[in-house]
Amino acid sequence: MSEQHDGHLRATYNEIHTLIGKAAERIEKEYAPDLFVAIGGGGFFPARVLRTFLKHPKSKKNISIQAIGLSLYEELPSTSEEQMANEVVRTQWLGPETKTLLGRKVLIVDEVDDSRTTLEYAVRELQKDVEKELLLLPESERDAKRPKFGVFVVHNKLKPKRGTLPADVPYFSGADIPDIWFDYPWEVKDVYEHDRMAELGRKLQAKSA
Amino acid sequence: MSEQHDGHLRATYNEIHTLIGKAAERIEKEYAPDLFVAIGGGGFFPARVLRTFLKHPKSKKNISIQAIGLSLYEELPSTSEEQMANEVVRTQWLGPETKTLLGRKVLIVDEVDDSRTTLEYAVRELQKDVEKELLLLPESERDAKRPKFGVFVVHNKLKPKRGTLPADVPYFSGADIPDIWFDYPWEVKDVYEHDRMAELGRKLQAKSA
Numbered sequence: 001m002s003e004q005h006d007g008h009l010r011a012t013y014n015e016i017h018t019l020i021g022k023a024a025e026r027i028e029k030e031y032a033p034d035l036f037v038a039i040g041g042g043g044f045f046p047a048r049v050l051r052t053f054l055k056h057p058k059s060k061k062n063i064s065i066q067a068i069g070l071s072l073y074e075e076l077p078s079t080s081e082e083q084m085a086n087e088v089v090r091t092q093w094l095g096p097e098t099k100t101l102l103g104r105k106v107l108i109v110d111e112v113d114d115s116r117t118t119l120e121y122a123v124r125e126l127q128k129d130v131e132k133e134l135l136l137l138p139e140s141e142r143d144a145k146r147p148k149f150g151v152f153v154v155h156n157k158l159k160p161k162r163g164t165l166p167a168d169v170p171y172f173s174g175a176d177i178p179d180i181w182f183d184y185p186w187e188v189k190d191v192y193e194h195d196r197m198a199e200l201g202r203k204l205q206a207k208s209a
Numbered sequence: 210m211s212e213q214h215d216g217h218l219r220a221t222y223n224e225i226h227t228l229i230g231k232a233a234e235r236i237e238k239e240y241a242p243d244l245f246v247a248i249g250g251g252g253f254f255p256a257r258v259l260r261t262f263l264k265h266p267k268s269k270k271n272i273s274i275q276a277i278g279l280s281l282y283e284e285l286p287s288t289s290e291e292q293m294a295n296e297v298v299r300t301q302w303l304g305p306e307t308k309t310l311l312g313r314k315v316l317i318v319d320e321v322d323d324s325r326t327t328l329e330y331a332v333r334e335l336q337k338d339v340e341k342e343l344l345l346l347p348e349s350e351r352d353a354k355r356p357k358f359g360v361f362v363v364h365n366k367l368k369p370k371r372g373t374l375p376a377d378v379p380y381f382s383g384a385d386i387p388d389i390w391f392d393y394p395w396e397v398k399d400v401y402e403h404d405r406m407a408e409l410g411r412k413l414q415a416k417s418a
Contacts, residue, residue, distance in 0.1 A: 013222030017400045041260060041274050044253035048395050051250060064300050065250050067276030091273050095304030186257050191226045 008181045010198035016154060016185070017049055019174040023152065024053035031150050031170045032057040033107035035100065036065045039122055040092065042111035043067075045186055046154050050109060066097050068126075072118050088121040098129045102137075102145045111184060113153040113161075113173065120163030123149055155182060217390045219407035225363060225394070226258055228383035232361065233262035240359050240379045241266040242316035244309065245274045248331055249301065251320035252276075254395055255363050259318060275306050277335075279327050297330040307338045311346075311354040320393060322362040322370075322382065329372030332358055364391060 011019070027033065027050075034056050038047035047065050056063050069091030094101075108122050126149065134142045149169050156173035165171060188194040220228070236242065236259075243265050247256035256274050265272050278300030303310075317331050335358065343351040358378050365382035374380060397403040 013226070013394070014400045014404070017222070017394065021398060038249075038253070038276075040247075040253075040276055041257045044247070044249075044257045044274075044276075045395070048250045048253045052396055053398060065253075065278065066301055067247075067249055067253075067278070069274065069276070091309075092275055092306050093304075095302075097301050100300075185222070185226065186254075187261055189230060189262060191223045195223070 005197065005200055005204055006181075008183050008197075008201070009177060010183045010194060010201060011185070012195050012198055013185045013191070015198075016045075016174070020046055020049045020154065021053050023172055023174045024050055027107070027150075027152060027172050028054055028057075031105065031107070031172070033105045033150055034058070034063060035104040035106045035147075036063055037094075037101075037106055037108045037122070037126065038065050038067045039108065039110040039118065040067050040069045042184075043109040046111055046152070047109040050107075050152065064100070066094060066100065068093055068122065070118050070122060072115075088118055094126070094129065098126075098133050101126070101130055101147045102133060104147050105150065106147045107150045107152050109152050111154050112182065113151075113156045114159070116161035116163030116165070118163070119151055119153070120165060123151070123165055123169060157182075214406065214409055214413055217392050217406075217410070218386060219392045219403060219410060220394070221404050221407055222394045222400070224407075225254075225383070228363065229255055229258045230262050232381055232383045233259055236316070236359075236361060236381050237263055237266075240314065240316070240381070242314045242359055243267070243272060244313040244315045244356075245272055246303075246310075246315055246317045246331070246335065247274050247276045248317065248319040248327065249276050249278045251393075252318040255320055255361070256318040259316075259361065273309070275303060275309065277302055277331065279331060281324075281327050297327055303335070303338065307335075307342050310335070310339055310356045311342060313356050314359065315356045316359045316361050318361050320363050321391065322360075322365045323368070325370035325372030325374070327372070328360055328362070329374060332360070332374055332378060366391075 036047045036050065038044050051063050051065060054063060055061065071089050071091055072087060110119060113119060130147055134145060137145060151165060151169060152172045154174045155177045157179050158176050159179040183194065185191050185194055245256045245259065247253050260272050260274060263272060264270065280298050280300055281296060319328060322328060339356055343354060346354060360374060360378060361381045363383045364386045366388050367385050368388040394400050394403055
């Protein structure tokens with residue numbers, strides 16, 4: 001990389017939009033969700049775009065988006081496993097909306113799967129809350145009403161993960177990326193400069209390949 | 210307009226991003242919010258982008274986004290005022306998060322202000338819930354803790370509005386647009402074709418001007 005470029009990876013809005021569209025084809029074939037849970041703020045854009053590509057498998061109407069707010073505290077090298085679990089902070093959570101998850105295929109949506117800590121937290125805590133709701137139903141109905149969770153992220157960083165997802169949770173990513181800094185267009189002020197840097201990065205990479 | 214063009218208005222992601230950035234300057238100067246409430250799904254993208262441009266006025270940290278889900282039922286010509294009020298359907302609402310609104314300047318964010326029905330509903334119902342929270346505080350603290358609501362929409366359609374907003378609620382829009390169909394990039398599958406049509410629309414408009 002030349003000194004004109006910071007070595008960050010970037011993608012334009014249109015590239016990310018198109019990536020989500022391609023992932024939607026696989027998600028529809030292999031999983032066909034009928035509800036989205038967006039993890040805010042990073043999951044808001046992907047969830048909204050995904051809704052354009054995926055319709056409700058039966059009604060063909062728009063798929064509802066529920067939002068949760070999670071934020072991951074910076075971890076120190078000395079952070080213990082126990083502390084880490086506590087460092088996902090809920091800024092918003094589902095209340096009565098938990099009921100809307102029953103009997104659904106619920107796709108949890110975020111922008112990037114880095115340490116997987118946030119995703120592990122989201123799946124585990126939503127499953128817990130759902131189990132509480134299920135206890136209010138007759139026992140015979142519970143299995144049928146237990147949601148099937150799935151996960152979609154725009155990018156999966158190829159790196160050792162701290163968090164884990166249950167084996168029966170389908171996992172989709174738009175693309176796997178190396179473990180270097182990725183700038184999303186919604187994070188930058190000058191989006192045209194962002195696009196220019198994305199283009200420059202691609203050219204430098206092609207040259208060095 | 211030629212037959213190659215459907216007469217819809219369009220904007221690219223980058224144009225909308227930049228529009229939000231410009232609005233953010235005015236919003237910061239005139240209002241300086243410290244909490245966002247995004248109306249999903251249309252308000253998700255604008256709220257996420259707005260957070261890039263506006264920092265918390267005191268801490269300079271990220272501004273939290275709370276999400277609510279509202280959907281407006283199609284109105285029939287015969288729909289009465291009373292029915293209309295009922296036709297805003299809550300798909301998600303604030304529970305314990307209502308407390309986070311106390312003492313804040315809360316900017317409600319949506320993509321387009323069409324009939325203003327959804328915005329009226331959001332402001333009125335959030336104000337109601339806040340008043341309930343205030344009643345739990347000593348009377349002497351209530352006035353100071355009453356949130357100051359504001360509204361931001363990417364586009365305001367110039368048309369007679371069915372809904373109204375309280376006079377003391379600051380209102381910001383990225384741009385005023387005529388009352389014709391507006392296509393957002395997150396609503397289309399082929400975003401490059403969307404950009405091509407946006408460009409074509411601009412050219413045709415320049416020619417006819």
